[in-house]
Amino acid sequence: MINIKENESLNTLNHSCAHLLAHAVRHLYPNAKFWVGPVIEDGFYYDMDLGEDVIKEEDLPKIEKEMKKISKSDKRITRLELSKREALDMFKDDPYKIDIIQNLEEDAIISAYKQDDFTDLCRGPHMPTTKSMKYFKLTKISGAYYKGDSNNKMLQRIYGVCFETEEDLNNYLKELEEAKLRDHRKIGKDLGIYFIDDMVGKGLPMYLPNGFTLWNELENYIRNKELKRGYKHVLTPPLGNVELYKTSGHLDHYKDAMFPIMQVEDEEYVLRPMNCPHHMMIYGHDLHSYKDLPLRIAEIARDCRYETSGSLKGIERVRTFCQNDSHIFCTPDQIESEFKGVVDLILECYKELNITNYRFELSLRDPEDKVKYFQDDEMWDKAEDMLRNVLNNIGIEYVEKVGEAAFYGPKLDVQVKPAVGNEITLSTCQLDFCLPMKFNLSYIDKDQSKKTPVVLHRAVFGTIDRFMAYYLEETKGVLPIFLSPVQVNIIPVNMEYQGHYAKEIYDLLLDNDIRVEFDDRDEKMNYKIRESVTRKIPITIILGDKEKENGNISYRRYGSEETITVSKEDFVTLIKNEIKSYK
Ligand code: TSB
Ligand code: ZN
Numbered sequence: 001m002i003n004i005k006e007n008e009s010l011n012t013l014n015h016s017c018a019h020l021l022a023h024a025v026r027h028l029y030p031n032a033k034f035w036v037g038p039v040i041e042d043g044f045y046y047d048m049d050l051g052e053d054v055i056k057e058e059d060l061p062k063i064e065k066e067m068k069k070i071s072k073s074d075k076r077i078t079r080l081e082l083s084k085r086e087a088l089d090m091f092k093d094d095p096y097k098i099d100i101i102q103n104l105e106e107d108a109i110i111s112a113y114k115q116d117d118f119t120d121l122c123r124g125p126h127m128p129t130t131k132s133m134k135y136f137k138l139t140k141i142s143g144a145y146y147k148g149d150s151n152n153k154m155l156q157r158i159y160g161v162c163f164e165t166e167e168d169l170n171n172y173l174k175e176l177e178e179a180k181l182r183d184h185r186k187i188g189k190d191l192g193i194y195f196i197d198d199m200v201g202k203g204l205p206m207y208l209p210n211g212f213t214l215w216n217e218l219e220n221y222i223r224n225k226e227l228k229r230g231y232k233h234v235l236t237p238p239l240g241n242v243e244l245y246k247t248s249g250h251l252d253h254y255k256d257a258m259f260p261i262m263q264v265e266d267e268e269y270v271l272r273p274m275n276c277p278h279h280m281m282i283y284g285h286d287l288h289s290y291k292d293l294p295l296r297i298a299e300i301a302r303d304c305r306y307e308t309s310g311s312l313k314g315i316e317r318v319r320t321f322c323q324n325d326s327h328i329f330c331t332p333d334q335i336e337s338e339f340k341g342v343v344d345l346i347l348e349c350y351k352e353l354n355i356t357n358y359r360f361e362l363s364l365r366d367p368e369d370k371v372k373y374f375q376d377d378e379m380w381d382k383a384e385d386m387l388r389n390v391l392n393n394i395g396i397e398y399v400e401k402v403g404e405a406a407f408y409g410p411k412l413d414v415q416v417k418p419a420v421g422n423e424i425t426l427s428t429c430q431l432d433f434c435l436p437m438k439f440n441l442s443y444i445d446k447d448q449s450k451k452t453p454v455v456l457h458r459a460v461f462g463t464i465d466r467f468m469a470y471y472l473e474e475t476k477g478v479l480p481i482f483l484s485p486v487q488v489n490i491i492p493v494n495m496e497y498q499g500h501y502a503k504e505i506y507d508l509l510l511d512n513d514i515r516v517e518f519d520d521r522d523e524k525m526n527y528k529i530r531e532s533v534t535r536k537i538p539i540t541i542i543l544g545d546k547e548k549e550n551g552n553i554s555y556r557r558y559g560s561e562e563t564i565t566v567s568k569e570d571f572v573t574l575i576k577n578e579i580k581s582y583k
Helices: 008-028 057-072 084-090 095-102 166-182 184-190 209-228 242-248 276-284 332-352 377-394 464-474 495-511 525-534 545-550 568-580
Strands: 043-049 077-082 110-115 118-121 135-145 154-163 239-241 262-264 267-271 295-304 320-330 359-364 398-402 411-416 424-432 454-463 488-492 516-518 539-543 552-557 564-567
Touching: 008 043, 008 057, 008 110, 008 118, 008 135, 008 154, 057 135, 077 084, 084 095, 084 110, 095 118, 135 166, 154 166, 166 184, 184 464, 209 295, 209 320, 209 332, 209 454, 209 464, 239 242, 242 267, 242 276, 276 295, 276 320, 276 454, 320 332, 320 464, 332 377, 332 411, 332 424, 332 454, 359 377, 377 411, 377 424, 424 464, 454 464, 488 495, 488 525, 495 516, 495 539, 495 545, 495 568, 525 539, 539 545, 545 552, 552 568, 564 568
Parallel strands: 359 398, 488 516, 488 539
Antiparallel strands: 043 154, 077 110, 110 118, 135 154, 239 267, 262 267, 295 320, 320 454, 359 411, 411 424, 424 454, 539 552, 552 564
C-alpha cells in the first residue's frame, strides 16, 4: 500500500483534508477545540476535544457531507503570517493551540491557514482551494490521550484519507478492506485461535484449543532449531524480587513499562517485563571457564508489560506474552560468530516459513540522550561497530536508526508490516556489555584471569503471540500443514455406507500422530466440504464406495480443485513426510 506520508503531493493533499475535516467539525460542533492533525502513512487524523459531545462511527457520514459542502464551495486557502502575540490573540479561545504557540520561540513567525470562516495554525504547505479535496473518506475513530500521556484528557481522533482521483480512492479503500480481511484479529476469531475479554483483562489473550495447538507447534519448531544449535533451555518464574530488577537497572530504565510493585510479606515483587535478570542468575549459579562459552541459555518465557490500553492490538501487542528468548553468554572474540549465528537462524526460519517481506534495522543510541542510555561512550562505540562489521561481512542490507537502541546496548531488529497499522519488530538481537557487569558475572579465561562475559539478547519469533499474529496475516490463515490445528478432515460421501471406513481411516491417522477430524454430522457432503475450506484445513479426505472397496483415500488440498487418490498407506507416508520436512 502506498505510504501517503512519504508521497509529497498526497501528503499536502491529506494535510489539507485534515483542515477540511476540522472545518466541518467546527461547523457541526461549534465548541470543538483542536489539537493536532498530522499526515500518517495511511492518510491523516485530527485529535479534537468536543467537550460533552461524542462522535461515533455513525456520525462520520454527516461530517463527510459537511466536508463535501465546504469542498464544493471552492474557498481559497490563504496563508497568514503572525507574530507570537498575534497568534496568541487569534487562538485565544483554543487552549490546545495556545499550548502549541506558547512553546514556540518569542520571535517566531507563526503561520496559519485560513479557509472561509475557519483558520488553523499550521506550517503548511496547503492546497490552493478547498475544492482540491474532492475524493476523501473518513475511515475510523478512536480515543487518543492529549500528548499521548495517559494522565491527560482523552481526546477524540478521527482518521481519514484523501486522493487525487476517485479511482485512486476506491482502489485504496478496496486494499484497506482486503487488509481488514487479513487482520489477525479477524482470522484469529474465525479460526478459533484466541479471544480477549475485558472481564479477564485488556491485552491478556486467551488461547483456544486451535490457538494452543498452533502455539505448541511454533514452540516445538523453534525449540528444535535451538537444540540443534546448542541452546540450553531453562524454566524460570514470571516474576521476581524487586532487588533483581534494581540490580539489572530495569527499575531505573524500564519502570514505565512494568506493572506496579507488589508487597508480599516483607518483600517486594514485580511481574517481569524481561527475562534477562533471571538468565543472568542462571549463568551466575555456576562457575564458568572460557571453555563453557558460548553458553546459550534459552526459554520460552512469560513476561508482563504495562502497555497503554490504546496501544494494545489483538495478540500483536499484549500485556502478557511469551518471548522466544535467549541470552547468549560469550567472550568478546565470539560476538561476531554468535551474532552471525543468530542472523542465520532468523533467515533460515523466515525462509522455511515463507516470510519474505521484512527489513533489517540497526538501532543505535542517541549519544545526546544521557537519561535513557547507560553512560559509557567507549563501550557503546565498540558495540555498535561490532554489529556493523558483522552485518557488512554477512552482506545484509540494513538501515541505521539513532536513538532506538535498548538501554543496555545496540540492537538489530527485523521489521515487518502487519495487515493494518504501523511496522512492528518481529525478531531482535541485542548486544549487551552492561548486564553481566551489573550481576558481577565472570569466567576464567585461558590465562586464568577473571573476565566478564558479553551477552547477546535474542528472540527469533519475538514473542510467540506477536509471531502468531503476524504469521496468520502473512498466510491469511492458510497455515503450512505442520502448524495447522486440524491437518486432515475426513468426510464420507454417505455416513451410512462409508461411515465405518471413515472411522477406520480416522483411527489410522490418529495412530500416526496426524491431527485429524472425522465429520460424522448428519449434514450434506457438499456443506461439509465447504466448511472444511472455510476452516482452511489443509487436507480434506472424501471417501466414497470406490475408496472403501480399494482401501484408498481421495483427498483435496486447500485451494485446489484437484482430487487425488492414493492407497491409505501412501497417504500416511506422504503426510508424515510433509509434516517432518519442517522439523
Ligand atoms: C530479546 N531482553 C530482550 C530479549 O532478551 C527483550 O526483551 N527485547 S524486547 O524488549 O525487544 O522484546 C523482544 C520482542 O518481544 C520484541 O522484538 C517484540 O517482537 C516482542 N514484543 C515486545 N513487546 C511486546 C508486546 N507488548 N506484545 C507482544 N510482543 C511484544
Ligand atoms: Zn534479554
